[in-house]
Amino acid sequence: MIVDIINKKRLGQELSYKELDTFFNGYLEGRVKDYQMSSLLMAICINGMTEEEVFSLTKIFIDSGDRLDLSFIDDVVVDKHSTGGVGDKTTLIIAPIVASLGIPILKMSGRGLGYTGGTIDKLESIPGYRIDLSDEEVMKQVQNIDIVITGQTASLAPMDKQIYALRDVTGTVSSVPLIAVSIMSKKIAGGADKILIDVKVGNGALLQTIEEAEELSQLMKKIGAIYQKEVQTMISDMNTPLGYCIGNSLEVMEAIRILKGEEMGNNLTKLCIDLSTELVCMAKGVLPSDAQDMVMESLRSGAAYQKFVELVKAQHGDLSKISVSRKTKIMKANTTGTIQEISAIKLGELSVSLGAGRTAKEDSIDYGVGIELLKQVGDKVKKGEGIAKIYYSKPVRLQNFNDIFLIK
Ligand code: URA
Helix, strand or coil: CHHHHHHHHHCCCCCCHHHHHHHHHHHHCCCCCHHHHHHHHHHHHHHCCCHHHHHHHHHHHHHCCCCCCCCCCCCCCEEEEECCCCCCCHHHHHHHHHHHCCCCEEEEECCCECCECCHHHHHCCCCCCCCCCCHHHHHHHHHHHCEEEEECCCCCCHHHHHHHHHHHCCCCCCCHHHHHHHHHHHHHHHCCCEEEEEEEECCCCCECCHHHHHHHHHHHHHHHHHCCCEEEEEEEECCCCCCCEECHHHHHHHHHHHHCCCCCCCHHHHHHHHHHHHHHHHHHCCCHHHHHHHHHHHHHHCHHHHHHHHHHHHCCCCHHHCCCCCCEEEEECCCCEEEEEECHHHHHHHHHHHCCCCCCCCCCCCCCCEEEECCCCCCEECCCCEEEEEECCCCCCHHHHHHHEEEC
8 A cells, every 4th residue: 555655664664666666656657646755755855765775766767768878979978967056057067168078968957946946947048948859859969069958858767857846845855865866867867978966065955964965975876886877976065156146047148158258266167167177087088187178278269158059059049039037126235344155045045936946846937037146255345235136027025135145
């Protein structure tokens, strides 16, 4: 009985492959209801999973769909993934850099999860951009231009698509085993040879401690080993938002400025350079210093930006039509001093309340809203000076937002 499986997990007991299979495939086939799945997910969040359960569930997720066979591509195909953060538009920057260096990158991205944004939502802010390529289109495009960023194709880990949307709205996102299963099932099904995962830690991330980030990294490497995939991880900070912009169109526009080499010094650019360097090392087996030189040259020469333009064109997007809301308000400093902290989680929550993310599965996104930071941590400000610009479409009450910035 379905309820017995929920009870077993509630009591902290290990579920067998057969029990997990019955439950999860029952959900996909409509026999297990949303409320029963939500209950099991919450029990997993609270009681965790054994490694054996994680390996079983990953297999169930992978087997729920097809696996792409990229063996017809001679080069090493790479993939990257982030566990998600606020203002995290790294994929939009890293994928074109790497592809501009002749390294095929096939990225199937997801939607926002909780207060963390999703690459697919960001790309959909480019009018016309197709995020629903078929397996055949994905394979053709990666062969032709070395780069694809699309949504999970319908046939790839469909189980994850369903569960991901449910986790987003049931408070069940921050679970190390569920994150490991979700990410690795997609990565294995996606067919890349080598996978780099950016594991984020901090108040704006799904994980709050380094210990959890290390546990997740180890677990994902173990899953990769079962499927003969090289998995590397990089743990990075998510207490402060990445870059200056949060919100879908705003983030695409910021990524373009970085790809053009216009914003080289901030935390976002530095992280993108580090992650791209690691991917180049993995794919080409070169020294980190040589890989970094190649990455910097791609940004300096405009090759990374050209590759992004090529990607958007191939997927029918029109960059000239991207837009942000015309209604804006400036948020002002409530005291004089130096900015000590900018809370990623509070900015993430604010962006969701503006309409840049979802609070229910069926919610639609307002692509033009968001927040542009006018100052960064370490900047001095005077009382009344503008510290952030809010792009909104429905009324906002700015006096609630003073606790986002710690100024002393
Ligand atoms: N990214 C994913 O793909 N899945 C998760 O569960 C969390 C981040």
